[in-house]
Amino acid sequence: MRSVAQAVRDVLLTAEPIAKVKAARRVARDWRLGRLAHVFDVAMPDRPASPAQPELLPPNRMPKRGRGSAHGRIALIHALAHIEFVAVDLAFDMAGRFGGAFDRAFTDDWLKVGADEAMHFALLDRRLRQLGSRYGAMPAHGGLWEAAEATAHDVAGRLAVVPMVLEARGLDVTPMTIERFEAAGDMATGRILRRIFNDEIVHVAAGTRWFESCCAAKGFAPETEWRALLKRYFGGSIKPPFNDSARQSAGLTREYYAPLAT
Structure with missing residues (x-):
């Protein structure tokens, strides 16, 4: 097999x-x-294969x-x-x-x-x-992919950054994005984004649950360890506004991120 x-x-x-x-x-x-x-008998590649398009640019070169x-x-x-x-x-x-x-x-x-x-x-x-x-x-x-490269050796770091920061940000901004499309009469895109939003709650919940499992195995307080890992691996800041209710549904309580909010 x-x-x-x-x-x-x-x-x-x-x-x-x-x-x-x-x-x-x-x-x-x-x-x-x-x-x-x-x-698990083969190693994962350092980077996944990328298609010829789109052209990948650094954030400061992305067109407005x-x-x-x-x-x-x-x-x-x-x-x-x-x-x-x-x-x-x-x-x-x-x-x-x-x-x-x-x-x-x-x-x-x-x-x-x-x-x-x-x-x-x-x-x-x-x-x-x-x-x-x-x-x-x-x-x-x-x-x-930078977050994956930085945490390639540390599953707790990967869980802390990817689902619990990057995907959690989607919980904050997607409702406003849905409103923007629906205000323009694009209800079809709005329906797609609502489906994505509901799935994102489940994904953040999985990340939070496995992160807390890693912390429990080592006797770490998860909120404190999460903030330490973000300081080590995440170069950005944690910015409001936050969708506290969606984050709470995913188990990502304010005790995690409120002390870091800027």
Whole structure:
């Protein structure tokens, strides 16, 4: 039987977006159906394969999106699609890189997250095509893998930064983004973003639950350890406004982030 690590590595090394989506969903299904062995016999790549497009730029070189215009809304959908595309790799790398240190439930959770992210990307890519564009038609943020590189050796650090900071930020900003699209009459994009928002709560909850499990195993206070890990691995700041109710639903209480809010 093929190992889950081999299957995950294949997803990470698939560059073409639609092929990656199909591979991610197939691996998650095969794992769920017992077709992959809980064996971690190959190393994960340092970086996943990237498609030829979009061009990846540092944040300070990203073009400004025109707020309120149709082009600006398409550019925002493209940016969100890119976040979801990278999130596929982040979730699969989480499973493949760290899954051997945990029971099967860890792999269950992160392959499910990866399949969700693949579905989110597919929905946003289809919406771009409906609007006359496509994923890859615009430049994209080139720094989204940096958090994975910084935490490649530290599962608690990865959990602290990726689901509990980066994805939790989506809980804060997505409701306002939905309002923006719906105010412009784009109810179809609004429906996609509502689905993504509900899934994000589940993803942040998985990250918080596994982070707290890591802390319990070492006798650490999770809120204190989370702040220490962010100081070590996360270069940004934790900024309000916060969607406290959504974060609370995910187990990410104010005791974690309120002391760091700037």
